[in-house]
Amino acid sequence: MPVLFFAGCGGDTEVSSPSDFEAPREPVNLGGDGDLYAPNRLLEINISMAASEFDQLRAEGRTLASTARECLSDYDYTEFSASVTIDGVAMKDVVVRKKGYIGSLSPSIPSLKLDFNDLWDGRTYQNSSRMTLNNNRQDPSNARQCLAYEQFRQAGIAAPRCNYARVRVNGQNLGIFTNVEPIKKPFLARAFGNDDGNQYEAQTSDFGTWLSQRFEKKTNEKENDRSDLQSVTDALALPDDQLMNVLPQLVDVDQFIRFWAVETLIGAWDSATGNANNFHIYRSPADGRFHFIPWGADTAFRGEHPLKPGTGVFYRNFSLADRLFNLPQYRAQYEAELEDLLATQWNESQLLQELEQVRVLTGISEASVASLKAFIAGKGEPADDSYRMPRRVALEQALAEDPPSGAVYRLADTRPDCSAPVTTPLTGRVAALNGTDTGAFQFNLPSGQPVTASLTFASFGVDSLVYSVDTESSPEVISLLLIGVDASNAYKPYVLQLFIEASDYVPGTHEFHGFATNALLFEVDESLPGDVRTLALGAKGKVTFIKVGTGASAGDVELTLDATLEYGPDVQ
Numbered sequence: 001m002p003v004l005f006f007a008g009c010g011g012d013t014e015v016s017s018p019s020d021f022e023a024p025r026e027p028v029n030l031g032g033d034g035d036l037y038a039p040n041r042l043l044e045i046n047i048s049m050a051a052s053e054f055d056q057l058r059a060e061g062r063t064l065a066s067t068a069r070e071c072l073s074d075y076d077y078t079e080f081s082a083s084v085t086i087d088g089v090a091m092k093d094v095v096v097r098k099k100g101y102i103g104s105l106s107p108s109i110p111s112l113k114l115d116f117n118d119l120w121d122g123r124t125y126q127n128s129s130r131m132t133l134n135n136n137r138q139d140p141s142n143a144r145q146c147l148a149y150e151q152f153r154q155a156g157i158a159a160p161r162c163n164y165a166r167v168r169v170n171g172q173n174l175g176i177f178t179n180v181e182p183i184k185k186p187f188l189a190r191a192f193g194n195d196d197g198n199q200y201e202a203q204t205s206d207f208g209t210w211l212s213q214r215f216e217k218k219t220n221e222k223e224n225d226r227s228d229l230q231s232v233t234d235a236l237a238l239p240d241d242q243l244m245n246v247l248p249q250l251v252d253v254d255q256f257i258r259f260w261a262v263e264t265l266i267g268a269w270d271s272a273t274g275n276a277n278n279f280h281i282y283r284s285p286a287d288g289r290f291h292f293i294p295w296g297a298d299t300a301f302r303g304e305h306p307l308k309p310g311t312g313v314f315y316r317n318f319s320l321a322d323r324l325f326n327l328p329q330y331r332a333q334y335e336a337e338l339e340d341l342l343a344t345q346w347n348e349s350q351l352l353q354e355l356e357q358v359r360v361l362t363g364i365s366e367a368s369v370a371s372l373k374a375f376i377a378g379k380g381e382p383a384d385d386s387y388r389m390p391r392r393v394a395l396e397q398a399l400a401e402d403p404p405s406g407a408v409y410r411l412a413d414t415r416p417d418c419s420a421p422v423t424t425p426l427t428g429r430v431a432a433l434n435g436t437d438t439g440a441f442q443f444n445l446p447s448g449q450p451v452t453a454s455l456t457f458a459s460f461g462v463d464s465l466v467y468s469v470d471t472e473s474s475p476e477v478i479s480l481l482l483i484g485v486d487a488s489n490a491y492k493p494y495v496l497q498l499f500i501e502a503s504d505y506v507p508g509t510h511e512f513h514g515f516a517t518n519a520l521l522f523e524v525d526e527s528l529p530g531d532v533r534t535l536a537l538g539a540k541g542k543v544t545f546i547k548v549g550t551g552a553s554a555g556d557v558e559l560t561l562d563a564t565l566e567y568g569p570d571v572q
Contacts, residue, residue: 027122105514312406453484
């Protein structure tokens with residue numbers, strides 16, 4: 001039984017567990033000195049943990065609506081203890097937790113982090129104390145991350161190493177994960193020769209008076225001195241001639257331009273310059289300057305930003321890239337880097353060969369790598385509806401443009417609105433059976449005005465319940481597009497898009513979870529790109545499938561909704 005120690009007359013207690021009195025465990029390196037990130041290696045990882053705890057782990061994650069808030073609260077995943085076997089080497093008391101911000105969240109196949117030395121100080125597996133296992137949810141090819149990081153390394157940019165792992169939990173095969181080197185102090189020491197500097201992780205972050213607050217400090221947290229970020233913000237506010245003198249003292253500008261060029265080369269839209277997202281920066285004590293580190297590269301080899309129309313080939317949705325692009329000297333340097341990468345590094349036949357090696361190693365189908373192949377080498381002929389020009393051609397055409405095309409989407413550097421979001425209940429019952437769409441969904445506008453969006457009335461003019469499948473996700477994601485009109489307001493149209501992982505597209509109740517199972521509410525506005533304006537995102541709730549079709553009738557469905565949506569801060 002626990003031993004109680006009483007401290008002082010106030011009666012405070014400290015409870016010690018029996019493990020506090022066990023002999024200390026000696027540091028140990030298991031698995032020998034093998035290369036944990038050997039490119040041709042497929043690890044076999046088996047995790048055993050309480051079934052109820054794994055259910056809890058799978059269910060955790062931010063809500064879709066919370067990621068759109070200007071004041072994003074901290075979110076910590078629960079840590080669990082598990083037994084883990086890697087390529088036959090068994091370990092007890094390994095800390096396991098879920099990982100992921102929003103795009104990779106999955107209730108069926110969660111990304112995972114393993115910590116070998118948290119409960120056993122000094123224990124490592126093949127000289128590593130941690131493992132990061134990404135579920136490849138946005139990459140059915142399994143190849144995008146490792147191929148992308150290799151392109152960065154070839155260009156002289158520090159990038160994590162990675163390979164592959166087959167992961168089983170409690171005997172259930174979760175499939176192929178990407179084993180990515182964590183951006184921790186061992187990585188910093190290897191890449192920069194030191195690990196004492198300030199490291200920040202960026203999720204929709206940029207330099208700015210307010211935007212810099214979004215950088216998450218990963219080292220030296222106790223001191224929390226963020227003045228180095230402010231120095232870059234101040235430099236970016238200087239006139240051009242002063243900026244060109246000051247900025248290179250704060251940022252390795254040459255390295256950043258190469259980094260930027262590689263992000264463009266590989267079409268990584270959800271990146272630093274493509275989306276102000278998914279990267280780390282490190283201020284090395286060796287030179288006192290910031291260096292950029294790629295991260296979250298599972299959307300590489302895709303191209304134009306799917307949510308920011310007209311972005312084009314040249315990425316500059318980031319303050320540093322946008323400012324440098326508008327200075328002739330730096331734009332010329334950026335374009336010269338792209339030309340050099342095309343001439344000396346971008347090798348289509350080698351990339352396709354490496355892709356085929358990954359396909360065979362991980363046992364996936366030809367269809368799973370088709371879009372990545374098309375990005376690299378192109379697809380079809382210009383007259384074809386499915387034509388895709390090779391990446392080399394797309395870049396060469398962009399480099400020949402004068403002036404360059406492409407819209408720029410920068411994050412607004414404004415004081416965040418931390419007020420409570422405006423919410424609305426979302427309810428409804430809809431069906432698509434034998435070609436007939438019926439039912440309605442209900443919600444309230446921010447003013448409180450109730451809306452009943454009728455699919456039955458909308459079906460006289462359009463297909464008001466549209467079923468489609470996103471095959472570029474793993475598992476595949478079912479999209480149900482509900483189009484309804486409000487008869488009480490001149491038949492004003494609204495669109496509700498439901499997402500659900502294909503593995504959950506079965507009768508039963510399914511809770512909202514990241515992008516995997518959720519709802520987005522739009523109003524029709526033909527003056528906007530895509531003809532719609534986003535109104536609200538799913539916060540919490542559930543969708544219950546009463547009936548679902550299969551095969552050629554997969555779009556036949558009957559469902560009910562019971563959820564809460566959050567309106568965006570710009571929606572009145």
